[in-house]
Amino acid sequence: MRLAALLPVLLFAAALAVLPLTAPVFAALFPDVAEPLYRRESFLSLTLSHGGLVLVSLLPAAAIGIGLGIAATRPGAREVREVADGLVGFAQAVPPVAVIAIAVPAVGFGAAPALLALVCYATLPVLRATTAALATVPPDVLDAARGAGMTPRQVLVQVELPLAAPPILAGLRVAAVLAVATAAVGAVAGATCLGTPIIAGLVNGNPAWVVQGAVLTGLMAFAVDGLLAALAPRDQAGPVSIGSAASRPHSSRLPS
Amino acid sequence: MIRFEGVSKAFGATPALDGLDLTVPEAAFAVLLGGSGAGKSTALRTINRLVEPDAGRVLLRERDVASEPAPALRRRIGYVIQGIGLFPHWTVARNIGAVPRLLGWPAARIAARVDELLALLRLDPDAYRDRLPAQLSGGQAQRVGVARALAADPDILLMDEPFGALDAVTRQALQQEMARLHAATGKTILLVTHDVEEAFALATRIAVMADGRLLQEGPPRELLDAPADPRVRDLLDGGAIGMRRLALSQAATLASPGGEAPPSLPRIPRTATARDALEAMLAARAEAVLLLDESGAPAGVVALRDLLRA
Numbered sequence: 001m002r003l004a005a006l007l008p009v010l011l012f013a014a015a016l017a018v019l020p021l022t023a024p025v026f027a028a029l030f031p032d033v034a035e036p037l038y039r040r041e042s043f044l045s046l047t048l049s050h051g052g053l054v055l056v057s058l059l060p061a062a063a064i065g066i067g068l069g070i071a072a073t074r075p076g077a078r079e080v081r082e083v084a085d086g087l088v089g090f091a092q093a094v095p096p097v098a099v100i101a102i103a104v105p106a107v108g109f110g111a112a113p114a115l116l117a118l119v120c121y122a123t124l125p126v127l128r129a130t131t132a133a134l135a136t137v138p139p140d141v142l143d144a145a146r147g148a149g150m151t152p153r154q155v156l157v158q159v160e161l162p163l164a165a166p167p168i169l170a171g172l173r174v175a176a177v178l179a180v181a182t183a184a185v186g187a188v189a190g191a192t193c194l195g196t197p198i199i200a201g202l203v204n205g206n207p208a209w210v211v212q213g214a215v216l217t218g219l220m221a222f223a224v225d226g227l228l229a230a231l232a233p234r235d236q237a238g239p240v241s242i243g244s245a246a247s248r249p250h251s252s253r254l255p256s
Numbered sequence: 257m258i259r260f261e262g263v264s265k266a267f268g269a270t271p272a273l274d275g276l277d278l279t280v281p282e283a284a285f286a287v288l289l290g291g292s293g294a295g296k297s298t299a300l301r302t303i304n305r306l307v308e309p310d311a312g313r314v315l316l317r318e319r320d321v322a323s324e325p326a327p328a329l330r331r332r333i334g335y336v337i338q339g340i341g342l343f344p345h346w347t348v349a350r351n352i353g354a355v356p357r358l359l360g361w362p363a364a365r366i367a368a369r370v371d372e373l374l375a376l377l378r379l380d381p382d383a384y385r386d387r388l389p390a391q392l393s394g395g396q397a398q399r400v401g402v403a404r405a406l407a408a409d410p411d412i413l414l415m416d417e418p419f420g421a422l423d424a425v426t427r428q429a430l431q432q433e434m435a436r437l438h439a440a441t442g443k444t445i446l447l448v449t450h451d452v453e454e455a456f457a458l459a460t461r462i463a464v465m466a467d468g469r470l471l472q473e474g475p476p477r478e479l480l481d482a483p484a485d486p487r488v489r490d491l492l493d494g495g496a497i498g499m500r501r502l503a504l505s506q507a508a509t510l511a512s513p514g515g516e517a518p519p520s521l522p523r524i525p526r527t528a529t530a531r532d533a534l535e536a537m538l539a540a541r542a543e544a545v546l547l548l549d550e551s552g553a554p555a556g557v558v559a560l561r562d563l564l565r566a
Contacts, residue, residue: 138341139339140337140340140341141342141343143337143339143341144337144340144342144343144401144404145341145343146330147304147306147330147335147341148331148335148355148358148404149326149327149328149329149331149355149358150354150358151327163345
């Protein structure tokens with residue numbers, strides 16, 4: 001574990017602990033506001049339900065993104081590739097708040113439209129990372145794997161995925177950070193999360209609440225990024241780390 | 257034995273194989289020789305079904321290769337490619353053990369086989385077993401590539417320009433290694449190359465291809481002496497047809513009994529080729545060389561004019 005990467009996590013925890021005690025500070029900063037501190041729900045329970053939204057949406061996003069990415073890179077899967085490309089293009093063109101707005105008539109208010117938007121948006125970086133990572137597996141390695149008598153599934157599981165894993169994990173990390181930020185928008189449709197104080201603040205003309213929700217959302221995104229960076233495998237054999245392997249003293253290239 | 261029967265294959269509108277008929281005898285070191293686009297690699301890859309022919313069939317020991325699932329077929333065939341394609345996330349030992357593991361060998365048997373093959377390819381097992389491919393030179397990596405292909409003791413070995421990316425010194429060392437391995441194991445080897453020198457250095461049979469067809473097949477000497485097609489002559493000549501002929505002849509077959517050989521004659525081993533004999537004469541500015549047997553005793557004299565009989 002790299003301690004430096006955990007610093008944002010500590011910072012976020014500190015903010016959660018200190019914020020409930022800062023009513024006088026916000027009262028001084030925003031003297032026109034009647035209720036300077038958001039107290040409808042505790043910040044901790046908002047954080048937990050925010051984290052719940054992120055977790056519940058990341059699992060299907062990872063499954064869909066990695067699955068679709070694998071399917072799109074199989075030989076002869078041109079249709080899948082076109083569907084995947086179309087999906088990426090469409091989702092990039094439509095902002096999250098629009099997805100939520102469209103989803104509300106279909107699935108009602110609350111967490112459901114937020115989850116739908118989150119799954120849509122978190123899938124994209126995973127899908128893109130998966131297709132890009134699988135495309136970097138050298139053709140000679142694939143030829144050798146097939147020539148050795150591996151079945152297509154064995155080629156995928158034993159060769160392609162291990163070699164593509166580091167960039168795919170990086171894509172998951174991007175997706176998680178994106179999901180933390182996007183989840184806040186879910187408050188528009190009534191999902192309980194760290195976006196709730198922001199929406200409530202906007203509706204009631206209370207800028208102090210907006211600041212409180214925004215600061216916690218931002219710090220949580222940093223915290224998740226730091227946490228996943230600390231958990232990421234550090235020294236992995238594969239295309240991305242050949243440089244580090246080659247820099248070991250006994251690896252200098254010798255003539256045979 | 258490998259037999260191609262009217263094998264054709266086109267990639268899009270481009271024909272790669274156009275009715276190839278060819279038989280590679282058992283235990284041969286056969287070389288498929290031809291320029292780029294001749295269809296050599298495509299022909300090789302129809303044997304382990306990395307390419308499926310549009311027409312015709314390929315028989316391996318009288319059995320159509322299409323009659324069993326491709327993965328099972330490939331596990332019985334060694335495959336070495338120019339790009340080597342070692343699995344970069346696996347150690348040398350795991351790379352070599354790839355096919356035995358697919359076949360479900362017990363771990364102890366795989367480990368023993370890995371060490372045996374590393375020693376066979378002249379890589380110290382203790383030093384190389386646990387290395388990653390990124391920690392090998394090009395020549396070492398291709399030695400591991402050959403060891404991987406031999407791991408499950410395959411019936412035949414397919415080699416697609418295996419030494420094309422190596423420097424000249426490493427290439428020659430590995431060519432000698434392959435000749436030794438062929439002599440030691442008696443495996444049928446089919447090697448694809450565009451390098452005429454390599455073909456003559458290794459082959460017991462050469463098949464010359466052009467435009468997806470076979471031009472001529474036979475022992476190297478036969479192709480030199482009686483090219484069936486002007487394209488075969490052009491390909492094999494390269495301005496060196498006489499030297500190639502000498503290289504294919506044993507000096508001992510041209511020798512006359514030594515008798516009173518002057519002591520100033522250069523001396524070469526009896527196993528040398530006629531080309532070695534010529535080189536020794538030129539180097540020493542002598543008109544003959546003395547052959548020595550294993551014990552160092554004179555075993556005949558080869559004179560400059562004897563070389564004309566090669």
